[in-house]
Amino acid sequence: MPPRASLLLHRRLSTLPTHRDQSKVAALLDVLTSAPPSSAQLPRALSRAFPSSPDAFPLRTLPHLLPLLPSPLLSLRFLIWRLTPFSPLPSPLVLSSLATSLPDLSSSVPLLLSSSRQPLPPPHYALLLNISAHAGLFPASLAILRHMRSFGLVPDAACFHHALRAAGSAGDVSGVLEIMSGCGASPTIPVIVTAVHKLASAGDFEGAHRLIDKMPEFxxxxxxxxxTAILDGMCSFGNVDAAERLIEEMEGREPGANCAPNVVTYTCLVKCLCGKGRxxxxxxxxxxxxxxxxxxxRVFVRTLVEGVCADQRVxxxxxxxxxxxxxxxxxxxxxxxxxxxxxxxxxxxxxxxGLAQxxxxxxxxxxxxxxxxxVRELCVRKRSLHAYHWLGTMEENGVLCDFDVYGTLLLALCEEGHVHEAAGLGRKVVQRGIYVEASCADRLVELLKQYGHEELASHILGLRRSAEGLPI
Known part of the structure; x- marks a missing residue:
């Protein structure tokens, strides 16, 4: 890496919150820039520098660290090293965050695969397929399946399911099913459900029905x-008449049949009808x-009532x-x-x-x-004083709102000049130790100081919560 680029990168990495984090990232940067991205020595070099990767780089910090690394390929290689084959797969929420933070996945995944002369551990294939699914990158998912096949590996049903989640067209679905057929693997129920939903969402109702008809063969x-998967796909495609005909067909089955419509089926229909103004x-x-x-x-009730209210039919x-x-x-x-x-x-x-009263x-x-x-809606409408009184009434009746509501309301009170109420709520926030989002806390501190509440501002600063969800 050129000296100027390295200097700029060091400056970017210096934005991390603590000195300890900065020293670890500096050491990481030295390892990453001393070996080429395709080097087989990189994992060994990382492991020598950081014998305990989870302690050195906690999972919650990765979405903020990955975009700062020298190249998209190095970011991906670092993530794979950090999540060893023995690490449990992160939660869907974390995977989604990682997919968003990894730069240029559409290029880095193929580069990683083309530079791998040996097959990756199966858990790493599952990780890449999961991330590609969350990023909606079907070409990357297909490349991963083909890379596995090139080494004679047979992807399991979960791999095919992850690949289908990234599919965006009927052709994509066919591509995955063809690889399954070539492997001699039979689709499982979750794979079929996802494939049927994707086909119907793309308007290929005949293809979805054909796949359902073939289920006994599998x-x-x-x-x-x-x-219900094909019904929901029809609704996503906007064909409410086809959805109606399908439900009538399901209702025509004998009571107790496996294909009889259930509450989820009817909820899909209601959502579709309301979306079309019917x-x-x-x-x-x-x-x-x-x-x-x-x-x-409860979900059915919410769907129907929300649709009726949206049509102004109180x-x-x-x-x-x-x-x-x-x-x-x-x-x-x-x-x-x-x-x-x-x-x-x-x-x-x-x-x-009126209803709340x-x-x-x-x-x-x-x-x-x-x-x-x-409380949030009242704050949006610049009625923080009403929100403040409602919050007090609810607390008297044992209703505890979400913690983030307190910071939102406190900021709204300050911005609208209700200083007395803001001070009272601020003291309550401090007494309960309620953390406040960093951006909200910074503005609160500024306003409270303007109003002469220096001590309260100092306490709020101590409750400032970082982007990782932890106090700074």
């Missing part, structure tokens, strides 16, 4: 899950479910809630909290506040989610 029995038909789905003895759940939304409460199919507190959240999210402020009067407890949504 030792699988078609069921409501796979039919709200009255969506309301009629409740009757169809009742005739077949399918009970609504009376119909209340009718739905009253009906469900009367039937006893969903607890009343769940129904009313769902309605409250939906009213806030579609901007029906007066209706939402009635719930409080009748002893219907607000959920932490509903309370948090209410």
């Amino acid at each position: 030792g699988c029995v078609p069921n409501a899950v796979v039919y 709200v009255m038909e969506a309301l009629g789905v409740l009757d169809r479910m009742a005739k077949r003895g399918v009970m609504p759940n 009376a119909s939304a209340y009718d739905v809630v009253e009906r469900l409460v009367g039937d006893g199919s969903v607890p009343s507190w769940q129904c009313y909290n769902v309605l409250l959240i939906c009213l806030w999210r579609v901007g029906m402020v007066a209706e939402a506040e 009635n719930m409080m009067k009748k002893g219907v407890q607000l959920t932490p989610l509903a309370g948090s949504v209410m």
Whole structure:
């Protein structure tokens, strides 16, 4: 690396929060810049410099470190070294974060594969397929499967499933299934469900049906899950009429059949109907479910009520809630909290506040989610004082909002000049040790100092939370 580029990189890496982190990253930089990216010696050099990689580079720091390394290929090689074949696969949330932070994956993955003269450990193939799926890079996923086959390795069902998740067209799905067939591997239910959904989402309904018809050849029995997958794909494609015909076909099966529609199936239909503005038909789905003895759940209620509210049919939304409460199919507190959240999210402020007041009067407890949504929405509308009083009322009734709400409200109070209330809430935040997001905390400290609350500002600074979710 040229001296100037190395100097610039050192400056970028010096932005890491602690001196200890900076020294580790400086040592890492020395290792990475002393060996070519394709060198087989790189993993050994890294292991000599850092015998305990998890301690040296905690998983939470990687999304911030990877973009700073000298090249996209080195970033990917470093990640693979850090996540050894014996490391457990990170959670979907962490994998998504890693996929976002890794630079130029579409080029670095093929480069990594082409420079590997030996097969990678199977867990590393799974890692690369997972990251490619989260990044939506199907060409990279296909290249990984082909790299495995070039060494005579047979990908397992999970590998094919990850590759299908990245598929963006019917042709992509066919490509994965062809490799499966060439390996002599049979699709499992999760693979079929994903493939069917992808085909239907791309508008290839015939291909999706053909795959379902072939399921007995693979030792699988078609069921409501796979039919719901094709239904959801139809809805994603926007073909609500095809979705209606499919549900009618499913309803025509004998009661108790594996392919009979369930609450998830009807939820997909409701979402699709509401998305097309066919709200009255969506309301009629409740009757169809009742005739077949399918009970609504919280997700179904939220989907239907949200669609009705978005169409400004407040009376119909209340009718739905009253009906469900009367039937006893969903607890009343769940129904009313769902309605409250939906009213806030579609901007029906007066209706939402009226409902919240009635719930409080009748002893219907607000959920932490509903309370948090209410405080946030009031802050967005520059009504922090109302949000402050609502927060106090909810706390008196035992409702504890999400911790991030406190920082949001505290900043809103300061910005709107409600100094007395801001000081009171600030002291509460300090007493409870509630961490505040860094960007919010920085602005709060600045405003509190302007208002003469130097000590409170100092305490808030101590509760400043970094981007990794930990206090600085």
